[in-house]
Amino acid sequence: MLTIRLIPCLDVKDGRVVKGINFLNLKDAGDPVEQARAYDAQGADELCFLDITASHEKRATLYDIVQKTAEQVFMPLTVGGGVRSVDDIRTLLLCGADKVSMNSSAVARPELIKEGAEKFGSQCIVVAIDAREVTGARAVAREPSGEGAERMAQNKNTHKKWEVFVKGGRENTGRDAVEWAKQVAALGAGEILLTSMDRDGTKNGFDLELTRAVADAVRVPVIASGGVGSLDHLVEGVKQGHASAVLAASIFHFGTYTISQAKQKLQDAGLPVRFSNQ
Amino acid sequence: MTQTIALIDYGSGNLRSAAKAFEKAGAQVRVTNHAEDISKAERIVLPGQGAFGDCMRGLSALPGMVEALNEAVLKKARPFFGICVGMQLLAARGLEHGTHQGLGWLDGEVRELQLSDSSLKIPHMGWNNLRFGGAEVRRFEAASSSEPSNLRTFEPLHPLLKNLPPSPYVYFVHSYAFAPEQPGDTLASCDYGGSFTAMVARGNIAGAQFHPEKSQETGLQMIQNFLEWKP
Numbered sequence: 183m184l185t186i187r188l189i190p191c192l193d194v195k196d197g198r199v200v201k202g203i204n205f206l207n208l209k210d211a212g213d214p215v216e217q218a219r220a221y222d223a224q225g226a227d228e229l230c231f232l233d234i235t236a237s238h239e240k241r242a243t244l245y246d247i248v249q250k251t252a253e254q255v256f257m258p259l260t261v262g263g264g265v266r267s268v269d270d271i272r273t274l275l276l277c278g279a280d281k282v283s284m285n286s287s288a289v290a291r292p293e294l295i296k297e298g299a300e301k302f303g304s305q306c307i308v309v310a311i312d313a314r315e316v317t318g319a320r321a322v323a324r325e326p327s328g329e330g331a332e333r334m335a336q337n338k339n340t341h342k343k344w345e346v347f348v349k350g351g352r353e354n355t356g357r358d359a360v361e362w363a364k365q366v367a368a369l370g371a372g373e374i375l376l377t378s379m380d381r382d383g384t385k386n387g388f389d390l391e392l393t394r395a396v397a398d399a400v401r402v403p404v405i406a407s408g409g410v411g412s413l414d415h416l417v418e419g420v421k422q423g424h425a426s427a428v429l430a431a432s433i434f435h436f437g438t439y440t441i442s443q444a445k446q447k448l449q450d451a452g453l454p455v456r457f458s459n460q
Numbered sequence: 461m462t463q464t465i466a467l468i469d470y471g472s473g474n475l476r477s478a479a480k481a482f483e484k485a486g487a488q489v490r491v492t493n494h495a496e497d498i499s500k501a502e503r504i505v506l507p508g509q510g511a512f513g514d515c516m517r518g519l520s521a522l523p524g525m526v527e528a529l530n531e532a533v534l535k536k537a538r539p540f541f542g543i544c545v546g547m548q549l550l551a552a553r554g555l556e557h558g559t560h561q562g563l564g565w566l567d568g569e570v571r572e573l574q575l576s577d578s579s580l581k582i583p584h585m586g587w588n589n590l591r592f593g594g595a596e597v598r599r600f601e602a603a604s605s606s607e608p609s610n611l612r613t614f615e616p617l618h619p620l621l622k623n624l625p626p627s628p629y630v631y632f633v634h635s636y637a638f639a640p641e642q643p644g645d646t647l648a649s650c651d652y653g654g655s656f657t658a659m660v661a662r663g664n665i666a667g668a669q670f671h672p673e674k675s676q677e678t679g680l681q682m683i684q685n686f687l688e689w690k691p
Contacts, residue, residue, distance in 0.1 A: 184588045184652055185629065222676070227587055256481055258631060258674045280474045280674060303510030303545075305583060305633040306474070372583055372633070403581045426581055456587045456629040458676070 185456045186420050187227040187427035188444055189405060190434045192217055194263075195234050197243050199435060212435065215250045221434070222255040224441035225458025229255055230375070230405075230429060232283070232310075233263030234350060245277050252278020260308055260375075271298050275306065283308040283375055286348035289355050289362075292369055299370025304402075309366040310375040312351055313344040313359035313392055344378075344392050351379050359392065360399050367400040374400065375429070378408040383432065385411025393423030405429050413439060413447035420453055462488050463687050466501035468525070468546075469493045470518035474673075478507045478543065481673035485683040495524035498532050503687070508545030512554030512570055512636065515545045516562060526563070534565065537664045541686050547660065547667025548638050556636050565665055567641035573634075575653030587629040588670075590648040590658055592621060618647055620659075620666055620685045628678040630658075630670040637669055664691040 192199045192214050199212045218229055231251065233244045241264065248261050261274050262283025271282045282302075288295050288309050298307045344359040363374055376396050378389035388406045397404040403426035406419040410430035419428045433439050445455040465487045467479055479489045482505065490497055498504060506529075508515045520526055533540045542550055551562040554570040562570070573584060637656035640646055647666070648659035658669045666686070672679035 184584065184586050184632075187586045225676070252477065253480060256484070256674060256676050256680060258633075258671075259477075275474055276476050278474075278476045278480065280477050280671075300514075301471075301510075305509055305585070373585065401582050403583075403585050426586070456589075460589075460625055460627075460629050 183454045185227070185454045186448055187405075188416070188441060188448070188455070189228045189230050189260075189427055189429040190217075190221045190226050190441070191230040191232060191407065191429050191431045192435075193232050193234050193431060194244070194247065196240060197247055200234070214247050215254060217435065218251040218259075219254040221441065222257060223458075225445075225456070226257060226441050227456065228258040228260065228427070230260045230283070231262070231279075233261070235263070245273065248274060248277040248279055262308065262310055262375075267294070268297050268301055271302060271306070275302065281306050281308050281373070283310045285310040285312065288366065289346060289348050289357065292365065295366055295369040295371050299372070304370050304372035307371050308373045308375050309371040310377065311359055311363060311366075311396070312347045312377045312379050313389075313396075314347055314351075314354075314379040315342060315389070315392070316345045317342040342391055342395070344389075344395075347379055360395050363396045363400050363404075367402045371402060373403050373405065375405045375407060376425075381409025382407075384409050385432075387411065387415040388419045388423055388425075388428075390418055390423045393419060393425050397424035397426070403427060413444055416444055417448060417451040417453065420448070421451065462486065463503055464488045464490060464501050465503045465505055465687075466497050467491045467505045467507065468498070468519070468522075470515070470522055470525075474509065475507060478505070478673045481680060481683055482687075485680055485687055487683075487687055493522050493525075495522065495528035498525070498528040501532070501538070503539045503541070504529070504532060506540070506542045506546035506549065508543065508547075508549060510545060512545060512548055512556040512562070513558060513560040516549060516554070516560055519549065529563070533665060537691070539686065539689050539691055540665050542665075542667035543673070544634060544669060544671060547669055548636065550660065550665065550667055551638050551640075554636070566638075566645050566660060566662060568639050568645070570636050570638050572636055573652060573654070573656060577653050580653045583633055583635045584652045585633045587631055587675075588650050588652060589627045589629050590650055591627065591655075592648050618661060619689050620647065620661060620682060622685045622688075623681050624678060628675075630668075630672065630675040630678055632658075632670045634669055638667075 258280045260281040261279040265284045266287045346357040393406045405427040406425035407429040416428045532538045548570040552564040554560045646657045647661040650658040672682045
């Protein structure tokens, strides 16, 4: 039976693993190669490696780390951050990545998704979507018909809206997250990595409504991300959010829980999981 | 004894990832797009990611490559392993985006996964467990009946399945699968909204729909088995 994937995520800045809250206040969480090795040994199902180094000049550091990390792990490795061209994708694959995740560049030039999928296959192309809830006044103000107040009352509970942010969460694109998800899937993305910016680093759990809205709208698998603080949150992400995979960072990096504790929790909730000795 | 492996590079997917798994298992890997390296290698691995037609075109575009493969695998019986689309290419035909000819070493077609449940995600992506063919299963049951479950040994009839758990998890990413015409060519199956062929083997030819290079210990064990295989 296909199991629920549990994916630890390493946010890497200038060669170190860091973790922030709402994409800010970064805190050092260790050496990426060491962490990758530990997660491989614990039986993580995949590993995600996001480079959040601001400057593009430091790409060589990233390639070096991806290469060293890839030598240590024999599970699927997704690498993202600053991917702008088919050549960038190829370089990462040659460093040992199995999938490449793109975010800002896919929004800036959606054809990149198609080009990448055609050249390397959809299974290589992950589109990361950073979404923030805009339900309420702002979303309504965007409605062209301007039926203001009434719509606002209606929207409040029934029609939540989320918009896509890029550049590490600094820039709102105004795109609807669910629509964008459908579009990237149609362009050839093999998977969507969906992060709630409202929840990221808060430990309050996934934005389940967002996750479910996106997961139910596309045929490709959705990885839920942003906000995991307890093991129950992982279960909710699958059961209520309809995610195919759950991603978490700080609960694992800081040793709050191990991968196998998390899997045990998922299994106790009746979800299929794989343990490392199977 | 170090084995030399030719890993065919036709511009597709996670080559480095595949190469390092075979290196980890002790092989000397030559990543190559030259036909002459195929004739020199002791064993041949054909990876593959992307669409069937594109992969076959990519392979055929390498001068003399398909001929060299036919010669080494069919005539000289060198052990061959196809991974993912590299396994699908063994088929006579692939039906992804039109009908395309494959290498035709095994009879059968590559078809879209037929899912009984329309809510299942496509591609089939992640860790799923293998079911081994009839003879393998009977052997397993016979061995296990008198022992406690945690000591169950699984003695496979096929050397590629040596030292594996009885129903191991491996990592898949695909939307199409090979349906061999001869049931005997299927070495392992898997279920995703219905059963499909996950491993094939006939003579010196073998292949996996999943990615052994990404399947942690189980995958590395299979790669080890392939290196020791004397078909």
